[in-house]
Amino acid sequence: MITEKDELGSTNLSIQIQEQMLDLYMGAIRALRLLPPVHETDYETTPHDVVYEEDSVKLLRYKATAKRLHQTPLLVVYALVNRHYILDIETRSVMKTLLNHGFDTYMIEWGTPSSNQKKLTIDYYVNGYVDRCVDVVRKISNCSKISLFGYCMGGTFATIYTALHKEKVRNMITLAPPIDCSKDTTVFGSLARFLEIDDFVDTLGDIPPSFQYLFFFMLKPFKHYIGKYNEVTEKIDDKDFIDKFMQLERWLWDTPPIPGEVFRQWVKDIYQKNLLVQNSLQIGEKVVDLSRIDVPLLNIVADSDHLVSPESSKALNYTASSKDKTLMLFPTGHIGLCASSYSQKEVWPKVCQWLMERSD
């Protein structure tokens, strides 16, 4: 607590501030010592079956909790960064919300890529894995078209997929997808412009978690590493809070390596050359033309997204030629869109409502 008055001089004041700041750092260190190791944290997921497997990729089908109301199935395409279970964190589970609204829900779990998968490009991920998963979902549900939902990088994959295979997609939902990277003003966007990606991928083969953590650390270091852990120190006896906190911590510190060739194309073509929004991105033998997307489109964007600039994501609504397109903008952050009590109250009921109106 600052007790001295201004007239004592700024030097005295700054020493007091420094002492308090030191306490903050000590608080963060104390919290890290008190918390259990992240890898020992258990998390329960919504019951599901693995209905298709290929390499490290698994297609999960979630067990219905409500009487199925809609015939059109929903396939969730997760990102290659971190793990899919952020959408299934207890008490804030997006998957449970979707099931409770009567959707037959599937999700692609990318798993940890093997050494063979390091060489695979976005083409193989989109026209290979995603396409085969879509076909499996169509076959199981006996539906010619499905609803496709892409999260972050998965949103970009879903966008590319819909532009190339729109005959298999009935509705498209994207959550914070990077689309127009010239408008990306985030730390990652800035770094991506200068990254000599060929050097990086040629040396490492893939992008190991340690490098990803370096980028994550630079996003909001003081809030996420000082503020957050001090809050934990104050609530260390609140078991419910700590359990929820540790589930999110586990997710934050659990990321597989990103396949090198996918990351090379991601940084070079999508971030540095910004080819996607210019309708010049080459995927396999085809060029992705976003104006071919004419299915009903819902784009969910966070106002305070520090990972993907809202302006970058919003570009999808300007480029897709769908007559039925909606942009939902929420006053929250990237993770707040899916793993917060706010998203359970504000985001997902609206998303489910939008999808219900457009599903059989």
Add this chain to the structure above:
Amino acid sequence: MSNRSIKLLNARNKNNSVSHKSLRKASQTSNNDIEGDQPIGINKQNGHDIMNTTMINGKELFTRLAYCQALLYKAWVEAADDLTNKVTKTKANNLDNSKDLTSLYIDTFEEKFTSLFKSPEFASNLCKLLNSLMQSIREKDNISKIFLNTLPKTDDLENNAVSKMGMVKQWRIKL
């Protein structure tokens, strides 16, 4: 760290980037050598090249690291000054709660460091630092490969052992 010192560091970095290219060339040469059919060991010429490239890259790596540290330190000092000014402007009575000071501290430092991390100056320097790191990894691999190639093969060891045995027999006969 003053702006002048940072400019000086920047100028040194520019000079180093020239030698960085020569380093890469030297490294590529040794890479090609290794991938050839003939196993090579450390001789006077490539030993000199390896030492040279490693030293140049080491210098580049640490210059980049020092430059990043200088930028971080500058941001830290500026953020601390900003915080002191904000606290001074806000009457002490309004900041009697340590939580207020914590949030003021976090906001001030976050703002300063986020703008630093987004700046082209920091981003380009960090990316060059990472490139130097990649170069070091490749050099480490090169040195390991060359070192492994200099180790005697199984045949060499066996032949050597046989010839030594022969010599021992000869000595015994003489004795």
